[in-house]
Amino acid sequence: MLEVRNLSMRFGGLLAVDQVSLDVQEREIVSIIGPNGAGKTTVFNCMSGFYRPTGGTILFEGREIQGKPDFRISRLGLVRTFQHVRLFSKMTVVENLLVAQHRHLNTNLIAGLLRTPSYRQREQQALDRAAYWLDRVGLLDMANREAGNLAYGQQRRLEIARCMVTEPKLLMLDEPAAGLNPAETRDLNQLIIGLKEDYNVSVVLIEHDMSLVMEISDRINVINQGRPLASGTPDEVRQNDDVIKAYLGEA
Amino acid sequence: MQDVLYFLQQLINGLTIGSAYALIAIGYTMVYGIIGMINFAHGEIYMIGAYTALITITGLASLGVAWLPLVLLVALICAMLVSSSMGWAVERVAYRPVRGRHRLIPLISAIGMSIFLQNYVHLAQGSRNIGFPALIEGGFQFGAADSFQTSISYMQITIFITTLICMTVLSLFISRSRIGRACRAVSQDLGMANLLGIDTNRIISATFVIGAALAAVAGLLLGMYYGSIDPLFGFIAGLKAFTAAVLGGIGSIPGAMLGGLILGVSESMTSGYLSGEYKDVVSFGLLILILLFKPTGLLGKPEVEKI
Amino acid sequence: MATHSLKHALFCAVVTLIIAYPILGLDLEARGTSVVLAGADTATVVSVLAAALVVFVFQLFRHRILGSLGTMPSLNPFANREPMPQDKRQRLETIALVVLVVAALIWPFFVSRGAVDLATLVLIYIMLALGLNVVVGLAGLLDLGYVAFYAVGAYTFALLHQYFGVSFWVALPVGAGLAATFGLLLGFPVLRLRGDYLAIVTLGFGEIIRILLNNMTWLTGGPNGIGGIPDPTVFGMEFGRRVKEEGNVSFHEIFDVAYSGSHKIIVLYLIALVLALFTALVIRRFTKMPVGRSWEALREDEIAARSLGLSRTAVKLSAFTIGAFFAGFAGTVFASKQGFISPESFVFLESAIILAIVVLGGMGSQLGVILAAVAVIILPELAREFSEYRMLIFGAAMVLMMVWRPQGLLPMRRIHIEINKQE
Numbered sequence: 001m002l003e004v005r006n007l008s009m010r011f012g013g014l015l016a017v018d019q020v021s022l023d024v025q026e027r028e029i030v031s032i033i034g035p036n037g038a039g040k041t042t043v044f045n046c047m048s049g050f051y052r053p054t055g056g057t058i059l060f061e062g063r064e065i066q067g068k069p070d071f072r073i074s075r076l077g078l079v080r081t082f083q084h085v086r087l088f089s090k091m092t093v094v095e096n097l098l099v100a101q102h103r104h105l106n107t108n109l110i111a112g113l114l115r116t117p118s119y120r121q122r123e124q125q126a127l128d129r130a131a132y133w134l135d136r137v138g139l140l141d142m143a144n145r146e147a148g149n150l151a152y153g154q155q156r157r158l159e160i161a162r163c164m165v166t167e168p169k170l171l172m173l174d175e176p177a178a179g180l181n182p183a184e185t186r187d188l189n190q191l192i193i194g195l196k197e198d199y200n201v202s203v204v205l206i207e208h209d210m211s212l213v214m215e216i217s218d219r220i221n222v223i224n225q226g227r228p229l230a231s232g233t234p235d236e237v238r239q240n241d242d243v244i245k246a247y248l249g250e251a
Numbered sequence: 252m253q254d255v256l257y258f259l260q261q262l263i264n265g266l267t268i269g270s271a272y273a274l275i276a277i278g279y280t281m282v283y284g285i286i287g288m289i290n291f292a293h294g295e296i297y298m299i300g301a302y303t304a305l306i307t308i309t310g311l312a313s314l315g316v317a318w319l320p321l322v323l324l325v326a327l328i329c330a331m332l333v334s335s336s337m338g339w340a341v342e343r344v345a346y347r348p349v350r351g352r353h354r355l356i357p358l359i360s361a362i363g364m365s366i367f368l369q370n371y372v373h374l375a376q377g378s379r380n381i382g383f384p385a386l387i388e389g390g391f392q393f394g395a396a397d398s399f400q401t402s403i404s405y406m407q408i409t410i411f412i413t414t415l416i417c418m419t420v421l422s423l424f425i426s427r428s429r430i431g432r433a434c435r436a437v438s439q440d441l442g443m444a445n446l447l448g449i450d451t452n453r454i455i456s457a458t459f460v461i462g463a464a465l466a467a468v469a470g471l472l473l474g475m476y477y478g479s480i481d482p483l484f485g486f487i488a489g490l491k492a493f494t495a496a497v498l499g500g501i502g503s504i505p506g507a508m509l510g511g512l513i514l515g516v517s518e519s520m521t522s523g524y525l526s527g528e529y530k531d532v533v534s535f536g537l538l539i540l541i542l543l544f545k546p547t548g549l550l551g552k553p554e555v556e557k558i
Numbered sequence: 559m560a561t562h563s564l565k566h567a568l569f570c571a572v573v574t575l576i577i578a579y580p581i582l583g584l585d586l587e588a589r590g591t592s593v594v595l596a597g598a599d600t601a602t603v604v605s606v607l608a609a610a611l612v613v614f615v616f617q618l619f620r621h622r623i624l625g626s627l628g629t630m631p632s633l634n635p636f637a638n639r640e641p642m643p644q645d646k647r648q649r650l651e652t653i654a655l656v657v658l659v660v661a662a663l664i665w666p667f668f669v670s671r672g673a674v675d676l677a678t679l680v681l682i683y684i685m686l687a688l689g690l691n692v693v694v695g696l697a698g699l700l701d702l703g704y705v706a707f708y709a710v711g712a713y714t715f716a717l718l719h720q721y722f723g724v725s726f727w728v729a730l731p732v733g734a735g736l737a738a739t740f741g742l743l744l745g746f747p748v749l750r751l752r753g754d755y756l757a758i759v760t761l762g763f764g765e766i767i768r769i770l771l772n773n774m775t776w777l778t779g780g781p782n783g784i785g786g787i788p789d790p791t792v793f794g795m796e797f798g799r800r801v802k803e804e805g806n807v808s809f810h811e812i813f814d815v816a817y818s819g820s821h822k823i824i825v826l827y828l829i830a831l832v833l834a835l836f837t838a839l840v841i842r843r844f845t846k847m848p849v850g851r852s853w854e855a856l857r858e859d860e861i862a863a864r865s866l867g868l869s870r871t872a873v874k875l876s877a878f879t880i881g882a883f884f885a886g887f888a889g890t891v892f893a894s895k896q897g898f899i900s901p902e903s904f905v906f907l908e909s910a911i912i913l914a915i916v917v918l919g920g921m922g923s924q925l926g927v928i929l930a931a932v933a934v935i936i937l938p939e940l941a942r943e944f945s946e947y948r949m950l951i952f953g954a955a956m957v958l959m960m961v962w963r964p965q966g967l968l969p970m971r972r973i974h975i976e977i978n979k980q981e
Contacts, residue, residue, distance in 0.1 A: 048865060076865040086862035088855045094975050097850070099855040100866045112847035113840065131977040144974050166866060242948040289754050299581065306584050309595045329580070336576040348961040354702050354753045356960050359917055362702075363956025366910055375582045418723035486906075490765075493758060526777055528773045535762030542755050543747050 001026050001202055002047075002078075002170055008055035009042050016042045018057070018226040023171065027196055029203040029229060031213045033237075034223035035246065040206045041083060043223070044174055047204075048080045049073040060170070075103055077169035081176060083206075085155045089148025093139055093158060096147050097130035102178075104129075126165075133161040137191065151189045154183040160191065162251060168203045171195065177209045192216055214238070221245070256401040258395045260519060261523035262516060267407040267476070269515020271412035274469035274493035276499070276507035277421065278338075278462025284351060284438045285458050291361035293466060294489015295368035299332035300467030300475040301484065305383055314383075319386060319470055323471075330467040337368075338463025339456055346431035347452070359476065365486070373482040380481035383474040410472045417465055418508055430457055438502070487531070491518075494538040500551025509549060564780065566618035574610040582606055619732050662831055664703040665825045674827045675821070676939060678895055681830040682888050684931045685837045687915040687922065689884030692841060694913065695970070697855030698750070699878035700757040702909050707737040709771060709904035711889020716784040716899055717777070725803070726790035730833075730890045737886025738879045745878035749871055764909055771901040783900025787893045790829050797822030830891050837884050842924060844880070846973060853877045854922075870968035897969025907949070914952050917959055920966020929968060 004022035008015065017039040024030045032040045044054040046186060049070035058066040065073050074080075088096050098105075105126055106112070113120040134140045137157040142150060156176060163171055173192070177185045193216055195201045207213045213220065213234070220237045222229040230240040237243055275297050282290045307329040311322050345364045349357045350370065390404030425431040436444040437454045445451045473488070474480050495514045499506025514534055521533040584604050585596045597603075616623060645701045666674045686708060693701045713732035718724035725730070750758045771778050778784065789797060795809040796802060799817050809825075810817040821941065852873045855863040864870055893899050919930030938948040959966065 006979075019747065049860070050864075069869075070864045075866055079867075080865055082865075086859045088858035088862065090850070090858055090970050091854055092975070094726050094977060095851055095854075095972070097867070098975075099851045099863070102848055102852055104869050107615055109844075109847075109849060112849070113843055127975070132760045134977070140977075143977050146970070162866065240652065246919045274963050289758065300587075303580050305586060305593070306580050306595065309586060310584065313595055315664070332575055333580055336573045340573055340577055345957045345961070349964070352964065355694075355698065356964050358754055358757060359913070360702060360957050363914070363953045363960065365953070366907075366949055367953025367957065370947075370953060372581060374946065375671050375952060376586055378586070381588055383615070464743065465765035490758075494762075497758075526773075528769065532766050532769050535766050538762050539663075539748065539759050541749055542759055546751065546755065550720060 002204075003004040004043075004047065004056070004087050005059070006055055006056040007043060007046055007058065007066075009039070009046055009051060010054045016047050016226050017046065017053075017223075020221075020223060020226070020228050021056075022221055024074040024204055026122075027194065027200055027202060029196055029205060031060050031207060031217040031220045032223060033207065033213055033220060034229070037225075038223045039226040040223055041174060042226075044080060044172055044204075046179060047073075048078065048172060059227045067100045075166070075231075076165070079168040079170075080170070080172035080173055081159045081163060081164050083174045083178065085152075085159055087147040087150075087155055087158060090147065091147060091148050092144050093125070093134065093147050093150070094143040096158060096162050097133060097165050098126055100165050101126045101129065103166075129165050136164075137161045153180055156180065156184075156188070157191070160195075164199070164201075165197065170204065172204045174206045175210050176205070176209060177207055185209060188212070189216055190203065253394075253399045256399050257523070259393075260399075260401045261402055261519045263401070263407060263528025264390060264523075265516030265519030266512060267410050267515070268473075268519060269495075269507075269512040270411050270418045271469045271473050271476070271511075272488070272492045272495045272515055273508045274414055274417060274465045274472075275488060276496040276511050277418075277465045277504060278459075279493050279496040280499075280501050280507045281434075281458045281462050283496070284443070285434065285455055286346075286357075288346065288354075288357045289356065289361065289493065290346075290459070290462070291460065291489075292345070292364040294337050294485035294487075294492070295365050296334050296341070296463045296478070296485070297371075297466035297470045297488060298482065298485025299337055299368065299372060300330040300463075300470030301440075301480045302376060302385075302470075303333040303467070303472040304330040304474055305381065305480060308386070310464050318321075323386065324407055327468065330471050331464040334467035334470070335460040335463040338459040338466075341368075342456060342459040347455075365489075369486065376482065378482060380479045380484075382479050383477070385472065385475055387400055388473065406476055410476060413468060413472060414508075417468060418504070421461070421465070422504065424461075430454065434458060443496055491534055494534055497538060497548055498541050500548030502552070503548070504551035506548055513549075563618055567614045567620075570617045571610045571614035575606065578606045578609060579603075579784075581796075596814045601608065644935065651824070659835065663828070666827050671820045671823050675895075676936065678823070678827045678830045678891075678934055680935045681827070681834040681917065682892050682895070683912070683935050684834045684928050685884055685888035686912045687880045687919070687927045687931045688834075688837050688841055689888070691916050691919075691922065691924065691927050692853070692877050692884075692911050692915050693842070693881035694741035695923070695927070696845065696857065697853040698753070699874060699877060700753060701760045701878070701881065702757050702913070703760035703762070703767070704881070704885055704912055705904045705906070705909040706760075706764040706767040707885035708892070708908070709767055709901075710737040710740050710882075712888030712899045712903070713771065713778065713784070713889075714886070715890045715893040716787050719782055719787055723803075726788065726890070726894050729813045734886035735889040738887065741879045741882025742875060743825070745875045746871070749874040749878060761909075762939040764904075764906060767902050768901050771904070779900075781900060781902070783902075784899055787897050787899070787900040789826060789897075790894055792825060792829075796956055797825050826891075826895055830895075831889060833887060837887065838924060838928070841884075847874075849876055909941050911952065916958050917956055918967060919950040920969045922936060922965070922970035923966060923968050926966050926968030926970070930966075 002024040004020065007017055007020045009017040020043055022030070032043060033232065034040055042051065045051040046066065047058055049068050049072070052067045056066065057064055060076060060078055065076065082207040088099060104242045106119045106120070131140065134143055137160065139154060139158060139161070142154065150158060160176065177188055180188060191194055192203060196203060205213065205217065217234055219232065220234055222237060222243050224246045229246055230237055230243050275293065278293045278296070282288065304326040307326040308322060311325060316322060341364055345360045346357055349360050387405065387406045387409055390402050392400045392402050394400040395490060425434060433444070433449045434457065435452050436449055437451050447535055491514060495510035496507050498512070498513055499510025501509065508509065517537060518530040518534055521530040583606055584600055587594050622796055625915050643853050657855050666677065690701065690704050693699050708726065711733035715726070715729035718732065741818045744763055748756060751759060752903045766770050772781055788802065794806050794811060796806045801808045809821060850870050852863065855868060856870065860870060915930045915934050916927055919926035938945045
């Protein structure tokens with residue numbers, strides 16, 4: 001479904017990502033791990049169109065998407081979250097979910113001003129979908145709170161719900177467990193597996209929490225200093241000498 | 252031959268104005284480099300410098316002091332003192348409390364400050380423009396006496412040389428002194444500099460003070476050059492200087508110099524060959540084009556969007 | 559600590575003296591060709607000294623003063639009140655609105671012409687501020703050249719009338735449409751710019767428009783402006799003493815009432831009222847629509863908005879264009895009210911006033927912006943002796959608002975959306 005081939009990204013003299021390749025199949029959870037500064041988020045930024053990669057190709061469902069504008073990539077069904085939660089914090093929780101459904105809505109200005117039946121129907125559908133996902137992530141009671149006032153863990157879940165209302169095919173999560181307590185991390189675990197099982201979404205995950213990664217990933221890619229170090233199933237990666245060396249430091 | 256002389260005249264005029272723009276532009280570029288905001292009230296600081304200089308010169312004249320170097324020196328010191336106090340106070344009152352908030356908030360605060368200062372001087376000194384004595388007169392003439400003559404006035408030479416001195420001193424200060432090093436550290440990473448024990452508030456204040464002092468120098472020079480001042484005198488000059496800073500690459504001091512000179516020359520060429528009415532159109536047009544095609548300016552560093 | 563704060567307080571007091579005394583205490587006066595210095599009157603000098611003293615005392619006891627301010631009861635008695643239930647509040651708001659509109663309709667028949675004329679001006683500013691509120695308050699784009707679109711609307715009407723004899727009602731949509739087109743054309747290249755660069759570029763654009771209007775004398779009359787702009791007609795009726803346009807009839811002859819100069823002022827007021835209401839309602843509807851939500855999303859977090867498939871350019875452009883549209887709207891009404899326009903009405907200060915209204919009212923808040931427009935335009939008229947301080951107070955108010963209450967006097971309230979649990 002997603003094929004990243006020899007992706008490179010250079011900032012001035014710094015080669016942040018060097019020849020990284022990545023494959024994601026339908027209904028698969030793939031993790032990218034590596035030490036801080038390894039270039040994981042840069043890979044995400046290239047995949048989601050925020051950066052124009054300086055080399056390599058990214059194929060999504062057979063189409064080359066590298067260098068396309070971010071909003072077009074997201075409309076293809078490739079949606080991401082951010083390392084630091086990025087919500088529309090002055091807007092309410094439900095408004096956050098409505099904004100995300102922009103492209104499912106009737107955006108014709110005249111139709112909206114006149115509130116035509118088709119406009120109202122689409123608007124209601126969007127509300128229903130928002131309500132469904134709020135329920136799914138346990139935020140239904142918070143629907144009219146300002147998103148910025150939610151607790152941290154709730155914000156994380158809202159961010160995922162906000163991606164899901166766009167009905168993505170591939171979800172990219174950038175350190176979703178960062179800052180969560182163990183109980184919240186377990187819930188997140190369940191949520192991510194649920195997304196795959198119930199909604200046929202593939203997931204690419206950047207994560208530092210090894211227990212989470214090992215538990216839910218189908219495959220893992222390890223990156224070190226911008227270069228691919230290893231890839232394989234959790235067991236293979238766990239036993240890889242290079243990975244152990246990179247993580248424990250060179251002896 | 253005449254055409255060449257005419258062109259040279261425009262070039263000289265342009266370089267003169269341009270170097271004064273560069274002096275004002277320093278204030279914009281340093282403040283932007285350090286806290287990433289446009290100090291919209293900087294043009295007013297410059298205007299206040301010009302007013303203070305005129306007040307000092309008039310005061311000295313009424314006291315009977317006539318020795319030119321002394322008059323200029325005292326006027327310069329007074330203008331720098333008042334302007335830099337103003338710069339310090341403006342930062343303290345209007346910018347420090349809103350630092351770190353959403354980008355628009357300091358900018359609106361700065362616009363409010365600019366309106367406030369304009370009207371402060373307007374109310375105190377009246378809205379009419381006031382004659383500024385041209386203390387430095389005379390100059391060199393080139394070309395045959397019966398046709399077009401290119402002239403360089405001593406005033407123009409003074410402006411150019413003063414700017415060069417200021418720029419050199421500033422560059423040395425930034426690269427050699429302790430405060431200068433701290434300035435560079437703060438502009439790299441404010442939070443980190445803070446952690447390392449640099450008093451960032453002090454450094455930011457210092458930036459405003461330095462920028463304001465240079466603007467006061469420009470106020471004295473351009474006041475004498477133009478021959479009159481009024482409370483709106485800072486607004487357009489401020490915009491021009493900001494344009495110069497952006498043109499050269501905001502945050503870069505050599506950029507401010509380069510940008511000022513380019514802007515000054517393109518303005519005087521517009522006045523000389525097209526019409527004086529359109530020189531502002533040309534400089535704003537230039538600003539828009541630069542921002543569209545090279546938003547980091549000629550000497551600016553490229554920015555990477557942080558995600 | 560005590561010596562430190564004493565030193566600091568002394569420093570602050572000296573700075574106050576330095577920045578206040580030369581400018582306030584020494585007046586430059588032009589005598590013939592020369593300039594002389596005159597000391598200001600004693601009152602000024604005393605107040606400068608008093609200001610320095612106040613600064614000194616405040617800085618000395620800064621912590622204690624700020625501390626006691628913190629314990630003071632909140633200025634807003636409603637601050638801790640439970641929010642009203644949604645349906646009750648909405649009903650109250652509707653009633654209040656209806657009462658207000660009815661009052662606004664009846665009111666002009668009982669007051670002086672001057673008051674009605676001023677009210678028309680307020681309504682024009684309300685339209686402008688509501689339009690700018692879309693750009694600045696909702697979309698978070700700082701537009702400092704907003705007055706340019708106002709000018710486009712006004713000049714469109716003036717020129718169309720001068721050259722083609724076009725009437726108000728035709729010029730209204732054309733002027734607004736043209737202003738919107740200008741917004742679109744300017745917005746397309748510049749909206750990629752970062753916030754503060756955008757502010758400067760729009761400022762430059764506003765100045766360019768003004769300079770062009772000033773210098774294209776063959777078309778716009780330059781600084782002399784364009785006069786003879788007609789009042790609006792209603793169903794072909796004119797409200798002047800004599801009918802000016804062929805085919806129109808005069809209001810006082812048709813209804814056989816005595817001619818009164820206040821008729822046309824009241825009619826203009828009512829037209830402005832209807833247009834201002836139209837503006838408010840349309841923009842209010844926008845805020846509840848996908849387009850309005852995407853403006854706010856982009857203001858809140860551009861990167862997140864882009865990651866969800868919102869096109870930055872399209873969203874910003876829509877806000878910019880719609881804002882420009884209503885400025886053009888207001889410009890047409892303004893041209894008609896004044897009967898004469900010149901570039902002097904469209905200076906940067908005008909943009910700053912409109913921005914101040916939006917900021918004071920509360921960015922994004924329609925009601926706040928309307929109240930602020932009323933206050934900002936009417937207060938200086940009430941206190942005429944202070945009117946020269948108007949801009950000084952504006953500037954100070956903008957700074958103080960940003961420092962203490964950046965959300966404005968009447969912050970924007972979120973719309974409550976009822977949702978039902980889905981199965």
